Amino acid sequence: MQHINQNDLLNMAQPFKTQVINSLSGFKSANLIGTCNKKGINNLAIFSSVIHLGASPALVGFITRPTSVERHTLENIKQTKTFTINQVNTNFWQAAHQTSARYDTDECEFDKTGLTPLIVDGIDAPFVQESMIKYALQLQEIIPIELNNTLMVIGKITDIICDEQAIKNDGYIDIESLNTVMVSGLDSYHTSKRLSRLSYAKPDKESVPISINGAL
Amino acid sequence: MQHINQNDLLNMAQPFKTQVINSLSGFKSANLIGTCNKKGINNLAIFSSVIHLGASPALVGFITRPTSVERHTLENIKQTKTFTINQVNTNFWQAAHQTSARYDTDECEFDKTGLTPLIVDGIDAPFVQESMIKYALQLQEIIPIELNNTLMVIGKITDIICDEQAIKNDGYIDIESLNTVMVSGLDSYHTSKRLSRLSYAKPDKESVPISINGAL
Numbered sequence: 001m002q003h004i005n006q007n008d009l010l011n012m013a014q015p016f017k018t019q020v021i022n023s024l025s026g027f028k029s030a031n032l033i034g035t036c037n038k039k040g041i042n043n044l045a046i047f048s049s050v051i052h053l054g055a056s057p058a059l060v061g062f063i064t065r066p067t068s069v070e071r072h073t074l075e076n077i078k079q080t081k082t083f084t085i086n087q088v089n090t091n092f093w094q095a096a097h098q099t100s101a102r103y104d105t106d107e108c109e110f111d112k113t114g115l116t117p118l119i120v121d122g123i124d125a126p127f128v129q130e131s132m133i134k135y136a137l138q139l140q141e142i143i144p145i146e147l148n149n150t151l152m153v154i155g156k157i158t159d160i161i162c163d164e165q166a167i168k169n170d171g172y173i174d175i176e177s178l179n180t181v182m183v184s185g186l187d188s189y190h191t192s193k194r195l196s197r198l199s200y201a202k203p204d205k206e207s208v209p210i211s212i213n214g215a216l
Numbered sequence: 217m218q219h220i221n222q223n224d225l226l227n228m229a230q231p232f233k234t235q236v237i238n239s240l241s242g243f244k245s246a247n248l249i250g251t252c253n254k255k256g257i258n259n260l261a262i263f264s265s266v267i268h269l270g271a272s273p274a275l276v277g278f279i280t281r282p283t284s285v286e287r288h289t290l291e292n293i294k295q296t297k298t299f300t301i302n303q304v305n306t307n308f309w310q311a312a313h314q315t316s317a318r319y320d321t322d323e324c325e326f327d328k329t330g331l332t333p334l335i336v337d338g339i340d341a342p343f344v345q346e347s348m349i350k351y352a353l354q355l356q357e358i359i360p361i362e363l364n365n366t367l368m369v370i371g372k373i374t375d376i377i378c379d380e381q382a383i384k385n386d387g388y389i390d391i392e393s394l395n396t397v398m399v400s401g402l403d404s405y406h407t408s409k410r411l412s413r414l415s416y417a418k419p420d421k422e423s424v425p426i427s428i429n430g431a432l
Binding site: 009021028060093160 | 217218219220221222225228230231232233234235236237238239240241242243244245246247264265266267268269270271272273274275276279301303306309310313314315316317318319320323328336348349351356357359361363364366368370373374375376377378379380383384386387388389390391392396397398400401402403404405406407408409410411412413414415416417418419422423426430
């Protein structure tokens with residue numbers, strides 16, 4: 001095993017270090033965030049930083065930079081207080097990656113990548129038609145992370161659109177059956193293969209595999 | 217496709233809703249966080265909320281509740297300002313899940329689950345010997361998320377211990393080759409299968425598959 005210490009990290013060339021550090025947090029979720037600006041131009045951008053914050057209230061967050069390529073997403077969310085999160089699947093992972101290109105404000109990533117906007121009455125942000133599990137959120141808070149000048153954008157889930165068969169008896173959603181992909185590092189995409197669900201862990205006995213429906 | 221609206225969400229039974237909402241953010245990283253208290257008792261707890269925040273400075277965060285089962289982790293980090301993050305792999309995913317049981321403060325999850333603490337000189341938190349990619353962090357900040365009374369704990373990476381062969385020419389770490397697993401929902405564990413790495417996306421041309429070493 002290689003031990004990279006603080007000094008090695010200080011002396012590491014920048015692009016190399018960026019790849020290394022981006023690999024450390026493990027597999028990351030791959031999601032497209034859909035927004036719309038005041039002029040009605042849709043925006044779509046891939047994020048690997050979407051994170052579950054809690055079920056009650058149903059809160060999800062993501063990390064963004066104020067001045068990065070994804071700034072359109074942030075600007076639009078500030079304007080409309082609304083965004084959608086759409087899980088990326090094997091049918092459009094390359095198109096999803098392409099949304100990270102630096103398109104201009106008046107260019108729409110849907111047009112550029114061939115993905116289809118799905119507009120739902122009462123929701124001021126576009127979903128991605130091709131995604132099999134997606135949801136709309138209302139902006140709750142933008143928390144500055146001053147250590148590196150990033151922001152955590154937090155939304156409350158208002159609507160969920162999901163393939164019905166993927167929702168199991170106990171509420172677990174089989175995102176593997178929806179071919180949801182994940183990211184490692186900056187640019188590697190992966191599919192999944194289930195080992196098992198496991199029973200709730202208790203101190204006095206070992207947890208055991210349970211069925212996809214949550215049954216022992 | 218099923219459309220679950222705000223009203224449906226309000227009326228959803230609690231355990232069912234917890235499963236649903238936990239499935240929405242996509243695949244989550246599976247990591248064991250190692251800490252040590254003042255008395256020298258090691259603690260180990262699984263977290264699916266570890267998130268990359270930035271490469272320079274090298275910052276990683278995770279979400280915790282002040283009063284949850286993982287409170288020992290938080291208390292220990294406050295005491296020593298140090299923690300380790302260890303990617304879970306296929307060799308110990310069940311033992312890793314077992315660390316989520318509510319053991320007492322004076323019970324050590326290493327003893328209870330059979331995992332092996334690895335102590336490194338100068339680092340006041342234990343690594344997990346069985347993990348093939350792990351790193352130590354120095355506490356930087358604890359940011360309260362008042363919306364749901366959670367906390368984001370942010371650390372700066374000081375040391376990385378990683379299987380040498382997994383680090384590719386451009387710094388990308390092939391965590392798939394290290395059999396790193398991921399989580400969906402609350403309790404489902406998965407392995408990965410790479411689709412491909414993709415080239416950096418530019419507006420004027422489609423990104424294309426690149427080799428594991430980052431070469432076109």
